[in-house]
Amino acid sequence: MTTINVELGEHSYPIHIGSGLLGCRDLLDPHIAGRDLLIVTNTTVGPLYLDRVRDGLAGGGQRVESVVLPDGESFKTMATASTILDALVSGRFARDCVVLALGGGVVGDITGFAAAIYQRGVDFIQLPTTLLAQVDSSVGGKTGINHPGGKNLVGAFHQPACVVTDPDTLHTLPDRELSAGLAEVLKAALIADAGFFAWMEGQAVALRAREAAALGHAIRRSCEIKAAVVAADEREHGQRALLNLGHTFGHAIELRMGYGQWLHGEAVGAGIGMAARFSQRLGWLPTGDVERIVAVLERLGLPVRPPAMDAEAFLAAMAMDKKVKAGQLRLVLLPGIGEGRVSADFGLRELQDFVRGELGG
Amino acid sequence: MTTINVELGEHSYPIHIGSGLLGCRDLLDPHIAGRDLLIVTNTTVGPLYLDRVRDGLAGGGQRVESVVLPDGESFKTMATASTILDALVSGRFARDCVVLALGGGVVGDITGFAAAIYQRGVDFIQLPTTLLAQVDSSVGGKTGINHPGGKNLVGAFHQPACVVTDPDTLHTLPDRELSAGLAEVLKAALIADAGFFAWMEGQAVALRAREAAALGHAIRRSCEIKAAVVAADEREHGQRALLNLGHTFGHAIELRMGYGQWLHGEAVGAGIGMAARFSQRLGWLPTGDVERIVAVLERLGLPVRPPAMDAEAFLAAMAMDKKVKAGQLRLVLLPGIGEGRVSADFGLRELQDFVRGELGG
Incomplete structure (x- = not known):
């Protein structure tokens, strides 16, 4: 224990x-x-x-x-x-x-x-x-x-x-729900621990096969990362928002599809993919890192892109997200693997163009 | 100000x-x-x-x-x-x-x-x-x-x-609501400040006539007492329960009559009367003090007794009150004017007999 x-x-x-x-x-x-x-x-x-x-x-x-x-x-x-x-x-x-x-x-x-x-x-x-x-x-x-x-x-x-x-x-646990949980493990790795991410790249098969040692390590390390973030910022005045990597996009997917169509973790998986690609578009994340992230998502059995849906309604749903502060949308983005950053440092137009491209493509 | x-x-x-x-x-x-x-x-x-x-x-x-x-x-x-x-x-x-x-x-x-x-x-x-x-x-x-x-x-x-x-x-403010508010002023005086209670005995007429000086003093002193109690025990682990003087009886009155028949403050007024009489019955409060409390309640335009209602249903409603702890009903009682005490130091039978007497009488 x-x-x-x-x-x-x-x-x-x-x-x-x-x-x-x-x-x-x-x-x-x-x-x-x-x-x-x-x-x-x-x-x-x-x-x-x-x-x-x-x-x-x-x-x-x-x-x-x-x-x-x-x-x-x-x-x-x-x-x-x-x-x-x-x-x-x-x-x-x-x-x-x-x-x-x-x-x-x-x-x-x-x-x-x-x-x-x-x-x-x-x-x-x-x-x-x-x-x-x-x-x-x-x-x-x-x-x-x-x-x-x-x-x-x-x-x-x-x-x-x-x-x-x-x-x-x-x-x-059904396979789909196992994968959905692994989306949150991946999130923890991406915002805080590049070594844990590399470990996941190697252990994706073992995790999906429910090998006890792999699952045990994934649970412990995810809980350690989350416990440290929460201890530093219980009420989400600042850094706790890092735990929302992939969630602003993911919540909009869930809201527009209707709750229960995709599992929460599946929407987060697609949301992580979107956050990685938007980070790349802003020049933060190299193409190779985006490819690594997408590859892990696929190996974990998760969607890497949102389903086709109306872009304007999706953008409206994003604006209702709790991370909106004083009218300015903030997103959790990736300056690198193992490092998250809460940022409003992008143009609204840039985000709109990106979302339209993701949803229409 | x-x-x-x-x-x-x-x-x-x-x-x-x-x-x-x-x-x-x-x-x-x-x-x-x-x-x-x-x-x-x-x-x-x-x-x-x-x-x-x-x-x-x-x-x-x-x-x-x-x-x-x-x-x-x-x-x-x-x-x-x-x-x-x-x-x-x-x-x-x-x-x-x-x-x-x-x-x-x-x-x-x-x-x-x-x-x-x-x-x-x-x-x-x-x-x-x-x-x-x-x-x-x-x-x-x-x-x-x-x-x-x-x-x-x-x-x-x-x-x-x-x-x-x-x-x-x-x-x-309608007269009835003014009186209802004065019930909570009286409560503050009874649990914490005998001098304030004596002041209320003298100022009951001025308060009901809405004299600015009297109301201003009543508001300030009540807020001071409440602020001190809350500062010492925000989450009601102990002494904050003193603020519920008259409220366990009062809530049962409200629940059994249906919300809105009596104003909350009116039910608290009758509840304060009941708490005073039960304190007397337990030998805590002298008859003269009970008479003083009842006299002030009357001068403030408040009921001093509960309406006639079914005693067993009333007792059941009391047991649902939030002050119940580990199955033992606690009441705020008065060892004296200006002094409240949260107590479970009475027999269930004693309380039942008392309630039956109050409601049938």
Whole structure:
């Protein structure tokens, strides 16, 4: 087992990573002893792991209830968050209860948000079962839901009490979702660690084959990078925005296609491709580096370009992205592999021409 | 003008109190310069003050939009909060926007909650126009909405960037609402300042006659007491619960009657009466003190007893209150006038008997 600490003062918490940890009570005990528990999962993950988690918690003599949500990004709504709130209210859960999110990024984001606003904030624990959640969304305290006008436009910063990651759960993950998670691993490498990127070039096949050693390293290193970025800038006043590499383009893809057509990680993959090519167009990134990035995306089973769609609507969707500051769009770009930069240092016309070329081509 | 600072580290903020401040831009300028603004008010306050506030903000050259909510506690819902979120999204307000709450406690609570969850938190400013909001709800960062299962069960801690209180707005306040606000002034006196309570005994007539000197003192002293309590315990881990004197009983009254039948302050008035009598029953408070408290409640135009209602349903509603901890109901009780205490030091049977006596009598 490896433990990575996210250093956030009184909101600090551990990420425990290890095979077989799901269903172990020991690591959870300091955070849950004697308190009412609500496990939130979905219709896909519940049948696989809910009993194991519930059985693991049973020894404490406390109340353990569960809510099963519908599966999918299209259900990441206020209505779904309200079903969790309704369960907490009707079950008379008090302010000292603990909510456990068992599932992928959507379950974690909705559950964390419901925990953030129930009684103005109750504790929650992340039990991520997808690669995307294990390497990215379960760490850092960003919770939220989608709005018809944009992704994650409603939410809260609410750090979990702890994260328990069991890579064994990845054995049941569909191939598409595995690839989607690898997009966030690639993102972490590209913004912070050229050596990790080079390692991914060599390990792409092993990662897709779910070799335990490769996946374990990818999860640990991604969590280390994310924990360091979040510790330096919890509320995204500055450098935390680096974690959005590929996401401004990716969110526009998701919004225009309709949530759930592409997986989030797939949209991020195409978004990373776009960010690399736009960095090249601005003269930041050599052609050879762009080719390396695109090659890794392909080897990870990810799209490297956006689907054909209306360029003007796409640009409008980008302007709704949360990274807009004082009317000026900022993007995460790449001055090099292993180095990200949040930048508004480009002309609007330049971006428009680029997007039109990407979407029409 | 008086300024009281709420000391909360990086979340500290000033409360400016003074005649004629509504519509002055100077005090707001440090918090709003160059940023998009959304004013949220309701159908009662809007026609009285929206133009003045908007005109006062106009000089800055920035965008100023507004949302007008329906008036009343029965609209303190997720649906109403969503209308604010929809306005922010459809108006493409960015993360650096500022939301201004112009109105009473309901407007402030809903608006603060919407600001807390839009893009995971944007700045907001309180412009309270009712006495209850000026002395209590605009200070301290508790925001939220009601759930069909209980009051304020959904919400967030989100401190305003500043509070600007203009007591002149109280000239347009209905008598019932003035009395409701005085209930929170009385609460502040009872938990923290016996001298202030004695002052209220002498000034009850002047307060209800809206004499400027009396109201000004009541607002300032209430804000000072609340600011000190909140500074010591922002998230209500302990002493902040003192501010809930009369509120556990009061919330049960509101829930059982249906929100909006009694004003919140009226329910708190009856709740203070109940807390005083239960303190007496436990042998904490002398009969003479209870009589003094009830006499002040009456002089302030407030109910001193709950309406007749079903005792068992009332007790069930109390158990849903947020002050419940590990299954044990806590109440704010009075060992003396000017001194509150959060206590679970009573038998459930004792409380049940007391409530049955109050509601059947």
